[in-house]
Amino acid sequence: MTAHQLSRLHYAYARHALVTALRLVRVQPGARVLIPEFICRDVLASLRSVGAEPLFYEIDDALQPRLSNALQQSLNFLPQPPAAIIAVNYFGFPAALERVRQLLPGRQVPIIEDNAHGWLSADSDGTPLGSRTHVCITSVRKTIRIPDGAFVEWRDDGTLDTRALHSPLEARSESLPVSFRVRRAMARLDTRSPVAIMSTARSAIRLLRRVGGKPPLSDTAAEEWELPVNRNPHRESLNIMEQVDKSDEIARRRTLFRRCEELAEKFGVQRPFPTLPKHDSQQGFPYFSSDTESLSEFTKAVRRHRIGEDIAWPALPSSTSLSEHSRLRTLHLVNFLV
Helix, strand or coil: CCCCEEEEECCCCCCCCCCHHHHHCCCCCCCEEEEEEECCCHHHHHHCCCCEEEEEEECCCCCECCCCHHHHHHHHHHCCCCEEEEEECHHHHCHHHHHCCCCCCCCCCEEEEEECCCHHHHHHHHCCCCCCEEEEEEEECCCCCCCCCEEECCCCCCCCCCHHHHCCCCCCCCCCHHHHHHHHHHHHHHHCCCCCCHHHHHHHHHHHHHCCCCCCCCCCCCHHCCCCCCCCEEEHHHHHHHHHHHHHHHHHHHHHHHHHHHHHHHHHCCCCCCCCCCCCCCHHHHHHEHHHCCCHHHHHHHHHHCCCCEEEECCCCCCCCCCCCHHHHEEEEEEECC
C-alpha cells in the first residue's frame, strides 16, 4: 500500500465516523455490507443511517475472519456483491486483512478498518492500526478517559467519493456532565487511595440497579437504530488527545496486559490471544469467562491489583448470525481505561 498521507476528520463517536467512511467507499441505499457476526450492535445504526443492510461473516475463537459455506450461499443469492467489508481490530489486536479479502476472492471490495479499540496499537510490521486500508475509523474514548472522541481517516487513491467529506466540525465547549467529572475525579483518587474506589463504586451502582429491577449495566436497545445526538467532538476531548504522552500510554497498557497474562496463567484462564505481540497496545485483556473453575480468583486478583474493570462485551445486534452456543458469547474484557 502506498504511503500517501492520511487525512482526518474528528467526531464525537466512532458511529458518526463510520457513516462518513461508508459514504467515502460509495455505499448506497439498499447495498449490503459485510460485517463480523461478533460486533457491537451500535455499528448497525451507522449502516442504517446510509440505508445499507448488514451481511454477517463468521469469526473464529481467535477473533479472525472465517470463510463459511453459509456466507457463500448468502452471497450467491445477492443480485450485487457487497459494497464494502468492515474488518475489526478486536481490542487492539490486528485483523488479518488477507483473510478478510478472502471472503470475496477476486473482487476489489473496499475494506473499512474498524479500529475502535486499537488507538496506538500496530501490527507485526509496526504499521499503525487504523492506517492499513484506504478508509479507517478509530475511537479514542475507549482507551483514555475523555468525554467523547473518534475520527475517520482516509487515503484517497482516486476511488473514494470525496463528496462525502465536509469541513472540520466545530468543537463543542459546553460544561462537561457532572457524571463525567465525578468519574474522572474518582479515577485520579483511585491511583492514590488504599481503597479501590472505582471498583467499589461500580459494584454499588450495579447493586442499586438490580434492586431497582434494572440490569446491572445500562442496556439501550435503541443504540442499534439511532446515532448519538452529539456529532461534534468536545473541545476537552481534542485537548486531552493532543496532550497524551503516547509512548507512556502504550507502555501502560502493555504492562497491564502482561500482569493479566501472569494471572491468567496462574488461574488457567483461557483467552483468544495467547501472547502479546511486539507492537500491540491493547484496549484491555480479553478472556473466555466459561472455561475455568478458578475464574472468580482471577477476577478478584484483577480487582485487587486494580488492573482494570471486568466487563462483558459486546451487546450484539438482534439480527446477528452468531450461534447461541458460541464461545465468543462468553468473552469478557479487563478494560484498561483509567
